Amino acid sequence: MNTKDEQLRAAAAAEIKKHEEKVQSDPYRLSFHHMPPVGLLNDPNGLVHWNGEYHVFYQWMPFKPGHGEKFWGHYISKDLVNWRHERIALTPSEWYDKDGCYSGSAIVHNEQLYLFYTGNVFNEKGEQEEYQCLATSSDGLYFEKEGPIIHVPEGYTSNFRDPKVWKGEGRWYLAVGAQNNDEQGKVLLYRSTDLLDWELLGPIAGSNENRLGDFGFMWECPDFFRLEEQDILIVSPQGLQQDGMKYNNTYQSGYFAGQLREEEASFEHGTFCELDRGFEFYAPQTFLDNKDRRILYGWMGVPDQNEPSHPTVVNQWIHALTIPRVLEWTEGQLIQQPVSELEEMREAVLLHSEITISNDQKAVRGVGGKPVELRIEIEEVEDQLALEIFHYASFSYKRRDGILTLSRPQLEDKSKTEFRQTVLKEELKELRIFIDHSSLEIFVNGGKEVFTSRIFPQPEDEDILFTSLGNSTFSIEKWKLSGYRTQL
């Protein structure tokens, strides 16, 4: 441990204390999502299940509700509901990470936890440098930094970050986000036998690779895994142009399904599919747990997308992670469902069956409040069904063309409305909706589509209203949720 590390830890602890009252009394603090204790949170990092515990690290800037020299914050849980906020895992304390311990992943090897992350540096000339670095730990709490293990290769710029490591046949592989000198986003693949020496195999996917055409100037946060014999690359490309209902956020996150041949550095894949249709979702990462589930967390935020307009900024904090979702590969697509452990948060249940609304807007007795989970089973939508949440967000389904629309006031100008849409390829059958004090996660038809967004309604507004054009008949289950129990 060096002096700078100790100073940074002490400064972060002081910052938490200084703003504690303001942060904790913000009505928009969430009850079942990971947030920063103060400052800014962004990507989930180093997700791993080890020795009976889930580790969720996160990108953390403690000193302001904005981006900068990132730390790795750390949450631990045995059951995904009861959490401990642990000591900071990594501080930007060394020459090779002094301007940020940027995103990365974790693996377990020889009973040790290995964290691979990007050391971000601005040199004396103000130029950016990025190194892939390693830190190890035998207790999962105290990490020893081993320094840079991979430097930017010939032909690529310093946009070179977010290592994801996995074990293939007898060897380790590492995928990293990159940009070549022609400003094309790429994923580079490396191979190693000892996790220290890494051999570059080549670009494995990217803009103008695999017949893809122009597809972004930088690819961030690659994540490779196999699900039901299907190889999946999740990635966050930057620089896609809006295309109708697609790519409406500042930057995107989605996946390619295909076939990965590590030794040939090839990944034959299909088209890019966005993982989430909401306003705030980026930099997702997955891991395999001890029940063989592929679990995903995302950041409920998007870089450079109205971040200063979030109303929590005045209370010295911003952003949160999504709830954890289990991924499955069904009928040629990824589906996402909340982990079943979240049912532990359910308190009193309310059940209504066969509600019919005809050309009207109605509240349904007892359905409202926050934090809640709603399960709505649709029997019939003749024309259009919409939910209006806290007089703030609206989620609608138009049966004729299958269009799902989420709308809310613009964050930077509340007098205007913004929306995100997608076309549901089948009839609407089910909605599972998780509503926290300032977030909304909507799982459509068992997770075939997901809309994730922050919402900032009047804190005292608890109303959920249903509007129907024509007849709509549905049943509702509502649970009040107890939230995560987090030990700070």
Ligand code: DQQ
């Ligand atoms: N955030 C990290 C980077 C990553 C980006 C820095 C994605 O490592 O590329 O906080 O949000």
